[in-house]
Amino acid sequence: MSHVFIRTASIAGLALALMMAALTANAAPNGRALYENNCSSCHGVNGKGGVGVPLSLPSFLNSVPDSYLEKTIRYGRPGRVMPPHPTLSDAQIKAIVSHLRSFSNGKVPATLEALVKGDIKRGKKLYAQNCSSCHGANGEGGQGTGVTFSRPRDLPVIAPAINNPGFLLAATDSMIKATLMNGREGTPMKSFLKAGLKEKDIDDIVTFVRSFEKIKPSANRIVKNNESPVLVYDSQSDLKTTVENVKNAAKAENFRIIRVQDFENGLVKKGTESNREVIVYFCNFETLNNVLAVDPRVGLFLPCRVTVVEREGKVQVMSINPRYLSSMYNNDELDKFCDEMYAIYTNIIEEATL
Amino acid sequence: MKNLLAIILLVMVANPGVASESEGLIIHRSTQTFPEAMLALQTSIGEHGYTVSRVQRVDIGLTKSGYKTDKYRIVFFGKSSEIRAVKQSQPQLIPYLPLKIVIFSENNETLMVASNMTQFAVLTQQKDTRVLLERWNNDIHSIFTDVK
Numbered sequence: 001m002s003h004v005f006i007r008t009a010s011i012a013g014l015a016l017a018l019m020m021a022a023l024t025a026n027a028a029p030n031g032r033a034l035y036e037n038n039c040s041s042c043h044g045v046n047g048k049g050g051v052g053v054p055l056s057l058p059s060f061l062n063s064v065p066d067s068y069l070e071k072t073i074r075y076g077r078p079g080r081v082m083p084p085h086p087t088l089s090d091a092q093i094k095a096i097v098s099h100l101r102s103f104s105n106g107k108v109p110a111t112l113e114a115l116v117k118g119d120i121k122r123g124k125k126l127y128a129q130n131c132s133s134c135h136g137a138n139g140e141g142g143q144g145t146g147v148t149f150s151r152p153r154d155l156p157v158i159a160p161a162i163n164n165p166g167f168l169l170a171a172t173d174s175m176i177k178a179t180l181m182n183g184r185e186g187t188p189m190k191s192f193l194k195a196g197l198k199e200k201d202i203d204d205i206v207t208f209v210r211s212f213e214k215i216k217p218s219a220n221r222i223v224k225n226n227e228s229p230v231l232v233y234d235s236q237s238d239l240k241t242t243v244e245n246v247k248n249a250a251k252a253e254n255f256r257i258i259r260v261q262d263f264e265n266g267l268v269k270k271g272t273e274s275n276r277e278v279i280v281y282f283c284n285f286e287t288l289n290n291v292l293a294v295d296p297r298v299g300l301f302l303p304c305r306v307t308v309v310e311r312e313g314k315v316q317v318m319s320i321n322p323r324y325l326s327s328m329y330n331n332d333e334l335d336k337f338c339d340e341m342y343a344i345y346t347n348i349i350e351e352a353t354l
Numbered sequence: 355m356k357n358l359l360a361i362i363l364l365v366m367v368a369n370p371g372v373a374s375e376s377e378g379l380i381i382h383r384s385t386q387t388f389p390e391a392m393l394a395l396q397t398s399i400g401e402h403g404y405t406v407s408r409v410q411r412v413d414i415g416l417t418k419s420g421y422k423t424d425k426y427r428i429v430f431f432g433k434s435s436e437i438r439a440v441k442q443s444q445p446q447l448i449p450y451l452p453l454k455i456v457i458f459s460e461n462n463e464t465l466m467v468a469s470n471m472t473q474f475a476v477l478t479q480q481k482d483t484r485v486l487l488e489r490w491n492n493d494i495h496s497i498f499t500d501v502k
Contacts, residue, residue, distance in 0.1 A: 303412075309448060328379050
């Protein structure tokens with residue numbers, strides 16, 4: 001009797017578990033939760049912007065089709081901070097877009113794939129006259145990446161890089177045309193129809209902008225897989241001498257020594273720290289100020305630091321590799337700084353280990 | 355041309371090295387003001403069993419040098435036994451230790467950034483260390499959730 005009961009209960013339990021699994025699998029993704037987990041840290045809980053650009057501007061939401069938002073989330077903007085989201089499903093991305101739409105009650109424009117055909121030579125001339133002062137001569141966008149610290153606080157956006165492959169893939173010709181014709185209220189982007197251009201002129205500009213697709217992506221982008229996370233050199237001197245060498249080499253590179261400490265300082269009871277690892281912290285505040293303007297998340301590099309380690313009589317000097325870390329940020333402007341910092345770190349360590 | 359662009363971008367996002375770029379950083383926003391979030395952060399770090407070894411006041415250094423900045427701090431933390439074990443057996447991880455969380459104000463809210471520690475598993479073959487990196491990563495997520 002009890003065996004029959006147990007078997008029946010087991011079958012009922014299994015059926016219930018399968019039903020729950022099926023319900024979970026069929027449940028629509030929660031756009032709000034997905035937005036909060038994937039987007040809000042940069043764009044703000046209510047889409048008002050922050051490190052990332054504001055998404056809740058009605059003039060933005062009401063002028064871009066769902067396909068633009070979906071492709072932007074999927075592919076991001078290579079080199080311009082906005083990361084791709086390769087692991088989100090199509091349904092999850094649609095759910096996020098649906099949540100974005102809740103920020104504004106306007107009509108959603110349809111995706112129109114028809115190509116705009118204009119005169120590319122004329123478009124180039126008109127672009128130079130009307131667009132390049134904000135978007136750059138080759139569509140590279142306004143200076144800075146748009147993240148908060150690099151954007152004047154009174155500006156909601158920096159002119160986007162319209163030559164970015166992510167943008168060109170996401171934006172249809174009709175969307176670019178509509179933006180040129182209507183402008184974006186609440187941003188510096190004005191209506192060029194009201195400014196005096198004819199629709200034919202705008203078609204020519206759209207055709208020129210579309211030609212940015214032929215520009216090859218920057219070959220300078222740092223590829224994470226090519227870099228080691230750390231720089232490690234053997235020193236010819238003892239630990240104490242090497243620490244002094246690091247300090248002198250950092251000063252020679254125009255850095256101020258801000259702190260020299262045992263590695264374990266603050267982690268263990270005072271007086272019990274190992275004296276076989278010493279950290280030299282140094283800083284150049286002008287460089288620091290400039291790099292924070294490029295990307296405020298860069299604190300993971302900070303403060304500049306070299307660690308001198310002694311093991312069995314051998315001394316090594318090591319640091320993070322700025323080029324490796326830079327690849328986490330998807331920020332071309334930061335890559336340039338990191339190339340410079342890579343050279344500085346290697347100079348300091350090489351000088352200290354001679 | 356659009357199809358070609360899509361293929362190029364698909365290859366880029368499908369490449370594990372490139373895809374992990376967006377996973378290398380853990381970023382969280384707290385709707386608390388900076389002082390509240392800072393207090394909650396240090397409390398949560400302690401509650402997770404870690405010791406805060408130092409707080410680097412980047413904003414103070416910048417201000418003293420004549421630059422304007424919002425509140426910007428770096429919190430260093432770790433468990434002495436774990437850190438000692440790792441730096442002994444895996445010294446190549448030393449430049450990324452102790453653990454750190456960057457915290458800075460953005461108007462009335464606060465942003466926190468940390469490295470995804472699991473990416474440094476490439477520096478070690480030791481299973482124990484890889485498991486530890488995974489746990490550190492989970493703890494950072496848990497700490498951020500507390501502060502959120």
